[in-house]
Amino acid sequence: MTEPVRRIVLAFSGGLDTSVILKWLQQTYGCEVVTFTADLGQGEELEPARRTAELLGVRPGHIFVDDLREEFVADFVFPMMRMNALYEGQYLLGTAIARPLVAKRQVEIAQAVGADAVAHGATGKGNDQVRFELGYYALAPDIRVIAPWREWDLASRAALIAFAERNQIPVPSDKRGESPFSTDANLLHTSSEGKVLEDPWSEVPDYVFSRTDDPVTAPNSPEDITIEFKRGDPVAVNGESLSPAALLAKLNALGKRHGIGRLDLVENRFVGMKSRGIYETPGGTILHAAHRAIEQLTLDRGAMHLKDELMPRYAELVYNGLWFSPERAMLQALCDHSQARVEGEVRLTLFKGGVHVTGRRSPQSLYSERMVTFEDDYGAYDQRDAEGFIKLNALRLRLLGRRDRRDGA
Numbered sequence: 404m405t406e407p408v409r410r411i412v413l414a415f416s417g418g419l420d421t422s423v424i425l426k427w428l429q430q431t432y433g434c435e436v437v438t439f440t441a442d443l444g445q446g447e448e449l450e451p452a453r454r455t456a457e458l459l460g461v462r463p464g465h466i467f468v469d470d471l472r473e474e475f476v477a478d479f480v481f482p483m484m485r486m487n488a489l490y491e492g493q494y495l496l497g498t499a500i501a502r503p504l505v506a507k508r509q510v511e512i513a514q515a516v517g518a519d520a521v522a523h524g525a526t527g528k529g530n531d532q533v534r535f536e537l538g539y540y541a542l543a544p545d546i547r548v549i550a551p552w553r554e555w556d557l558a559s560r561a562a563l564i565a566f567a568e569r570n571q572i573p574v575p576s577d578k579r580g581e582s583p584f585s586t587d588a589n590l591l592h593t594s595s596e597g598k599v600l601e602d603p604w605s606e607v608p609d610y611v612f613s614r615t616d617d618p619v620t621a622p623n624s625p626e627d628i629t630i631e632f633k634r635g636d637p638v639a640v641n642g643e644s645l646s647p648a649a650l651l652a653k654l655n656a657l658g659k660r661h662g663i664g665r666l667d668l669v670e671n672r673f674v675g676m677k678s679r680g681i682y683e684t685p686g687g688t689i690l691h692a693a694h695r696a697i698e699q700l701t702l703d704r705g706a707m708h709l710k711d712e713l714m715p716r717y718a719e720l721v722y723n724g725l726w727f728s729p730e731r732a733m734l735q736a737l738c739d740h741s742q743a744r745v746e747g748e749v750r751l752t753l754f755k756g757g758v759h760v761t762g763r764r765s766p767q768s769l770y771s772e773r774m775v776t777f778e779d780d781y782g783a784y785d786q787r788d789a790e791g792f793i794k795l796n797a798l799r800l801r802l803l804g805r806r807d808r809r810d811g812a
Contacts, residue, residue, distance in 0.1 A: 658685025
């Protein structure tokens, strides 16, 4: 027989879905519910979530609204950026990278208040249920996980609204109709999917974009910026030293103005289906280009190519919710070791949706003008050495060629 649940910590946004979940948990499990709302830089006022929780009977001492912006950028976004992580070659993982931090803090709260269960509002079709729950189990192996969307019979928005009305849960007027699409936002990105976006042939309506200005109507004059790096992390923009969250917010503002960071992607979800997502990652797109540029100067060829080979595996681990896995930690250690001398400054031009690297310099540069010049290099490189190098590398090709000619291939 399953042990009764005494106290649940719910990841709570204060919106219609999680408000219904909160009441449903109280009624179904007959226990106390603790709410946790994370400020990850989504740009929304979070105090309404506190007031909604109070309205639904949550004790003030059991309502947690935590500002996690600096931790999010410093301990999750920046480590991922050091790896230049892109899922399926394009997606900067803005939703996926937020979930392990939410799971981590939720488990910490559960342990602090003596809860024996955690709950989330992710549906049974998406990736987020996997990401949340893998995080919970990694950090609290014996925690009980409750996923209402996999348990209840509220199968439509109309059913949610009807439940809310029966239980005196406020329903904003804009939530009474069918939402044209769903969104998720944090300091790194905004994602939109569903409804009007489900047909991959249909062009994305302008009203979907909230994080980036239209590149067509963006300023007609390009803007030059500089980003300074130390140990692989950005530390300053245009000579101004900034905290991790403030730096990303600064790049977001620059990217927004120039229409940078839009992505229309049909991706492979971990659960097996394909889905179309519209992503806006203005600051992250700039940062990704700048970090690759400074690595071009400071990383040895072998180290750089090894990182590029391992990057898709790292990105897949993040996408699939395996942030707390040993293999992700191992790859992170390798990546971070490579970043010890990744420092210097990158100059970029922002213009109508484009990010263009126009210069880079570093005190740790491996680039040698003396070596690469077409002019007289005064003995820095003996071009005659190339002949033996080429012949050694050609040996196996010559042997193959002789055999194939002999056999008439």
